[in-house]
Amino acid sequence: xxxxVSFSRSIMYLLLIFLAFVYLLPxxxxxxxxxxxxxxVALTTPVTxxxxxxxxxxxxxxxxxxxxIINSLAFTVFATIFSTVLGSLAGFALAKLIRSTxxxxxxxxxxxxxxxxxxxxxxxxxRIISSLGLYNTIxxxxxxxxxxxxxxxxxxxxxxYYEIPDELVEAAKVDGANPLKIYTSVVLPISKPAFxxxxxxQFVNIWNDYLFGVVLTRGEEAMPATVKLANLKGSFVANxxxxxxxxxxxxxPTLFIMIALGKYLIRGYTTGALKE
Amino acid sequence: xxxxxxxxxxxIFGNFEAVKNLNLKIKDxxxxxxxxxxxxGKTTTLRMIAGLEEPTRGRIYIGDRLVADPEGGVFVPxxxxxxxxxxxxxxxxxxxxxxxxxxxxxxxxxxxxxxIDQRVRxxxxxxxxxxxxxxxxxxxxxGQRQRVALGRAIIRRPQVFLMDEPLSNLDAKLRVKxxxxxxxxxRQLGVTTIYxxxxxxxxxxxxxxxxxxxxGVLQQVGSPDEVYxxxxxxxxxxxxxxxxxxxxxxxxxxxxxxDFGEFKLKLLPDQFELLRDVGLIDKDVLLxxxxxxxxxxxxxxxxxxxxVIHAKVDIVENLGGEKIVHLRTGGxxxxxxxxxxxxxxxxxxxxxxxxxxxxxIFDKTTQRAIF
Numbered sequence: 312x313x314x315x316v317s318f319s320r321s322i323m324y325l326l327l328i329f330l331a332f333v334y335l336l337p338x339x340x341x342x343x344x345x346x347x348x349x350x351x352v353a354l355t356t357p358v359t360x361x362x363x364x365x366x367x368x369x370x371x372x373x374x375x376x377x378x379x380i381i382n383s384l385a386f387t388v389f390a391t392i393f394s395t396v397l398g399s400l401a402g403f404a405l406a407k408l409i410r411s412t413x414x415x416x417x418x419x420x421x422x423x424x425x426x427x428x429x430x431x432x433x434x435x436x437x438r439i440i441s442s443l444g445l446y447n448t449i450x451x452x453x454x455x456x457x458x459x460x461x462x463x464x465x466x467x468x469x470x471x472y473y474e475i476p477d478e479l480v481e482a483a484k485v486d487g488a489n490p491l492k493i494y495t496s497v498v499l500p501i502s503k504p505a506f507x508x509x510x511x512x513q514f515v516n517i518w519n520d521y522l523f524g525v526v527l528t529r530g531e532e533a534m535p536a537t538v539k540l541a542n543l544k545g546s547f548v549a550n551x552x553x554x555x556x557x558x559x560x561x562x563x564p565t566l567f568i569m570i571a572l573g574k575y576l577i578r579g580y581t582t583g584a585l586k587e
Numbered sequence: 588x589x590x591x592x593x594x595x596x597x598x599i600f601g602n603f604e605a606v607k608n609l610n611l612k613i614k615d616x617x618x619x620x621x622x623x624x625x626x627x628g629k630t631t632t633l634r635m636i637a638g639l640e641e642p643t644r645g646r647i648y649i650g651d652r653l654v655a656d657p658e659g660g661v662f663v664p665x666x667x668x669x670x671x672x673x674x675x676x677x678x679x680x681x682x683x684x685x686x687x688x689x690x691x692x693x694x695x696x697x698x699x700x701x702x703i704d705q706r707v708r709x710x711x712x713x714x715x716x717x718x719x720x721x722x723x724x725x726x727x728x729x730g731q732r733q734r735v736a737l738g739r740a741i742i743r744r745p746q747v748f749l750m751d752e753p754l755s756n757l758d759a760k761l762r763v764k765x766x767x768x769x770x771x772x773x774r775q776l777g778v779t780t781i782y783x784x785x786x787x788x789x790x791x792x793x794x795x796x797x798x799x800x801x802x803g804v805l806q807q808v809g810s811p812d813e814v815y816x817x818x819x820x821x822x823x824x825x826x827x828x829x830x831x832x833x834x835x836x837x838x839x840x841x842x843x844x845x846d847f848g849e850f851k852l853k854l855l856p857d858q859f860e861l862l863r864d865v866g867l868i869d870k871d872v873l874l875x876x877x878x879x880x881x882x883x884x885x886x887x888x889x890x891x892x893x894x895v896i897h898a899k900v901d902i903v904e905n906l907g908g909e910k911i912v913h914l915r916t917g918g919x920x921x922x923x924x925x926x927x928x929x930x931x932x933x934x935x936x937x938x939x940x941x942x943x944x945x946x947x948i949f950d951k952t953t954q955r956a957i958f
Contacts, residue, residue: 481639482678485749486692486739487666496691500682 345369345555352551368550372543372557378531379539380561383518386449386535390456391513397457398464398509399502403494405465406472407480418469424462429522437526447529455527456517464509471505472498507575515565536561589650589746589779590615591636596645598631598803605631607803609645613781618773620794621783624826628803629783630751636781637672637749638665649746666695671740672749675756677732679724679739685711686720689738710738713772730761737769741776748773748780754789766792787827791815799823821954824875824947830911832875832947833921839868845946847874849917852894852941858958862948865957872957873949878911880945881923883931884938894943900935914939 340357346364347355355361405414436455437446445451475498483493524535531539540557543550569576591613598606606628613619621629634640635655636647641662647655649670654663671692679688686707687694693703711717714734724732733753740748753769754762770793773780784790790797791811799806799814799822807819818824824832837845843859844851854862862868884895896916904911910925914937923939931937948957 476676476678478674478676478678479680481637481665482672482674482739483680483691484639484665485637485668485670485672486743487695489666492695497680 341555341559344551345559347552349550349552357551365552368552368556369560372553372560375543375553376536376539376557376560379534379536382449382533383536383561384564386452386456387514387517389453390460390517391510393453393457394460394464394513395506395509397461398466399468399499399506400494401461401465402468402470402472402505403498405469407475407477407493407498408490411473414469418466421462421465425466427459429459433522433526436523440527446527447533449533451527452523452533452535455523456520459523460513460517464513467509467512468502468505471502475501504575507572511568511572511576514568518565590617590648591747591779591781592646592648593632593636594646594648596632596635596647597643598628598635598640599643604803606635606642609800609805611798611805611808613779616777616779618770618780618782618793618795620790620797621781621800622787622790622794622797622826623785623800623806625785627800629785629800632800633672633749633751633781633783636747637670638663638668669743669745670747670749671743671745673736673740673751673753675752677724677736677753677756679732679735681724683723684720685716685722685724685727685735685738688724688735689716689742692739692743706742710742713741714738729757730765733757733765737772741772741778744778746779748778748782750780750782752784753782755784755786762789769793787829791827799826801826817956818875818947819956821873821875821949821956824949824956828877830878830922830924832877833881835874835876835919835921836871837874838871839948841868845874847916847919849919850896852896852943852946855943858943858946858948861958865950867948867950867957871951873951875947875949876921876941876945878922878924880942881914881921882940882942883923883925883929884940888940889938892940894941895938896941898937898939900931900933900937903931903933912937 336358343360344352344357345368346366347361348365348367351361351365405417440446440451440455443451443454445454479497480493483497488496519537520535521537521541524538525541528534528538540554540561543554543557591611593609593611596606596609597604609628609632611619621632623629631640635642636649638654642655642657644657645655646653646659649668652663653659653661654668655661680691683691689707689710690703693706698706707720708717711720714737716731716734716738719727719731719735724735727735733756736753754765757765766789782789782793794811796808796810797814798808801822807814807823809817814823815827818827818832821834825834835847837847839854839859839862840846840851843854843856845854862872884892889895898914898916900912901915901920902913904913905927907927909927910929910931912923912925912929912931914921914923925931949955950957
């Protein structure tokens, strides 16, 4: 049996292949450049691969980025946990403990919080963090990212909790549970999809942040990987191979998270909570 | 166990009056059904008793304890009211096993583990859930979920059971079975039960008493026989009974007849007197008669009896055990319920008798029943 491929369909595939090619080109270029020696970078085009590949650039990049990656992991993990847990608690309160007319009004305000541009709050942010004695510290970054993340995590959780039938919470109320007990024994156990989605979103966002990192840190002791990565480019020479190797190393954690938890991400976005 | 008392209870959402001045007393151990069409306020009433809604005005007592009185600033939260509720959707905790679902109310109250285990097993035994204790709700059929929801309610041995259309998600056959089981269970446990439904058959078969509610207003409270045979007004008369009661616009004449326009029926003397006492002679009134009170006349009855009407058969609905017959005389249509043995056929002419003893007369302006 031969399947007939229509003309319009083949055009569509050609277009998609072309688009995929365009999207993947920079990554391809990063991979080829990172496996070149400094001379090869100068002598070949960015997309030409070399054989045999050199891994010297990776060694140098990794030794430079080791400390910043540990910094990044530290504040990203904690800020992700804090902002997700607080978002979940706030979402539960908004969706299930107060009237939905009131919570919808509050959600509009919270949505504004999601859209506050980083640039607009930099000066007050630096002053607050400095006055708290948290400038150039990991806790300073954790506090900043947690606070900045709460609106979006609250929004995600509130919408998820709206989907949970009110009757479930009411049943627990009549069964004798107080709000905290309802949260811990009824709502929390069925929140896994929302936790996964929100945590991934927060992890990727916080990990990839550059601006907060650059204004809130000075030396190596708290500098995030993204900031160090930008600093790999020297003032006079740009070692493209080292920079590309560094970029790929810094991209690894988010890539790993996406591969490991991506299936939950799709499920979390699509499942309507508890249709039974 | 306890009685439940509602005194002048109102519930207003925005500018929608869901419950208007409800006064109702449910006796200790009684099975009270709140019956009415959807949106009539019956579920809101139940939720106010549970403590899931606060009344806008009025007082609610469970036993001798005042649990809600907005004017007096009293509101006891649901967890302290000692009531158990069965929801329409069952609201089982999806992540917990059947065992944990049933045990939940006791765990919350920190009952010792051993006692919890013993009571869960007792309840499971009573409801036939023993083999299902390890399953999750999603692995159960509708009827089994229903029983788990009941189990979660009865394990507490609460003062009052509140049930919000608990059978409406079951298929017809299972519903009939659960109806009987639920009634039996309530008798066995003797717990005061308030049961909300829009299904008049459930109300008639299960309730010790029925409270008929429409548009937030209590229409009538009484035993199933009372609301069926002595409906207080047009709404109750039309809502209870299937097929519903026939209604006719008629006038009562000076000489003791009911004038249908197409035909006349002779009233009984005491009926006529009653109507004369309330001053409805020569007035337009509403006459109601149930389909089963319209009989097919035998040939002797046609000759000897009054109140025989010659009608044409429009449609015959054969239900096997009985026949629902749609009849017409001139411009007046009505429905009769005939025995299965009846030979009536569509488009046939037939003589029928209106059982004059069983008719109801309603005042058109007040909608209230005269008899």
